[in-house]
Amino acid sequence: MSGRHLLGVGDLGAEGIGEVLRLAETFEEVGRRPIPRVPALRGKTVVSTFFEESTRTRLSFELAAKRLSADLSTFSSASSSLKKGESLRDTVLTIEAMGVDAFVVRHACAGVPAQVAGWLSGEASVVNAGDGAHEHPTQALLDCYTLVRERRARFGAEPQRPLALAGLHVAIVGDIRHSRVARSCLLAFSALGASVTLVAPPTLLPPALEGWPVEVSHDLDALLPKCDVVYLLRLQNERMEGQFLPSPREYTATYGLTAERARLLGPSALVMHPGPVRRGVELAAEVADGPASLVTSQVASGVAVRMAVLYLLLGSGALVGA
Numbered sequence: 001m002s003g004r005h006l007l008g009v010g011d012l013g014a015e016g017i018g019e020v021l022r023l024a025e026t027f028e029e030v031g032r033r034p035i036p037r038v039p040a041l042r043g044k045t046v047v048s049t050f051f052e053e054s055t056r057t058r059l060s061f062e063l064a065a066k067r068l069s070a071d072l073s074t075f076s077s078a079s080s081s082l083k084k085g086e087s088l089r090d091t092v093l094t095i096e097a098m099g100v101d102a103f104v105v106r107h108a109c110a111g112v113p114a115q116v117a118g119w120l121s122g123e124a125s126v127v128n129a130g131d132g133a134h135e136h137p138t139q140a141l142l143d144c145y146t147l148v149r150e151r152r153a154r155f156g157a158e159p160q161r162p163l164a165l166a167g168l169h170v171a172i173v174g175d176i177r178h179s180r181v182a183r184s185c186l187l188a189f190s191a192l193g194a195s196v197t198l199v200a201p202p203t204l205l206p207p208a209l210e211g212w213p214v215e216v217s218h219d220l221d222a223l224l225p226k227c228d229v230v231y232l233l234r235l236q237n238e239r240m241e242g243q244f245l246p247s248p249r250e251y252t253a254t255y256g257l258t259a260e261r262a263r264l265l266g267p268s269a270l271v272m273h274p275g276p277v278r279r280g281v282e283l284a285a286e287v288a289d290g291p292a293s294l295v296t297s298q299v300a301s302g303v304a305v306r307m308a309v310l311y312l313l314l315g316s317g318a319l320v321g322a
């Protein structure tokens with residue numbers, strides 16, 4: 001990783017992604033130790049600044065920082081001076097003044113992590129933990145990691161780095177228009193050699209797709225037998241202004257991975273979802289809990305991958321020492 005910040009997948013390229021994945025493997029081993037902690041970021045301070053709800057991203061960033069022995073501060077916008085009218089910029093500069101090495105930023109507005117990076121006068125790093133419908137780079141990294149690792153464990157697939165996903169056909173299905181995960185994942189999957197098809201009703205596709213390394217389809221049934229991976233997305237109702245669908249039931253009938261539709265998948269196809277899953281809407285419960293599902297494995301990968309990212313941005317010296 002060359003830059004000081006991780007704002008989007010484009011900051012990494014295939015080589016940078018490969019570097020994160022290799023390091024994450026080392027950190028995954030740390031997670032299995034009786035005391036899952038290394039001194040790699042001792043003396044560094046990470047602040048988690050989430051201005052929007054989160055369960056897995058926030059917890060896994062916080063666990064990652066702790067397992068690297070960093071000092072961790074947690075900012076909660078609901079109980080902060082933002083409520084008293086302080087601006088976002090003043091809040092950020094206040095935190096910076098306390099001496100912080102990394103800001104992990106989630107915000108409902110696209111571009112806020114880049115804005116925070118622009119406001120900082122010192123050397124602190126900014127990691128984008130999801131900004132509006134823009135990007136969620138660490139989700140894409142943990143998805144790449146999960147796919148590479150699971151394919152190796154299940155099929156003995158030898159990852160040919162840096163194109164570890166070469167030849168794979170991934171369908172990303174659902175609310176692409178409002179999804180930062182879709183944007184980051186399609187960039188990361190295609191950087192590693194996969195071909196990506198976006199599958200969604202026309203209303204849930206972004207208004208323009210020129211220049212994106214993807215194909216588009218509206219026919220999930222026709223695509224399923226040809227996919228190696230189906231990546232489902234939640235309907236991001238909190239970002240929808242207006243009516244994008246006749247009803248959730250109609251969406252499920254056409255684009256949901258129901259148990260019946262999942263039978264169209266090939267025997268080695270894998271099912272992914274970044275969570276939170278709305279069971280019975282975009283993904284049937286029995287498919288989410290079935291053998292093809294990587295949902296739990298994706299969550300498990302989050303800590304090791306975020307350790308790798310924090311280490312590459314902040315660390316130096318002994319990596320996994322005693």
Ligand code: NCD
Pocket residue numbers: 056057130136139180181233234236274275276
């Ligand atoms: C996603 C997010 O917040 O962007 N979840 C996550 O971080 N694992 C996807 C979503 O909210 O649907």
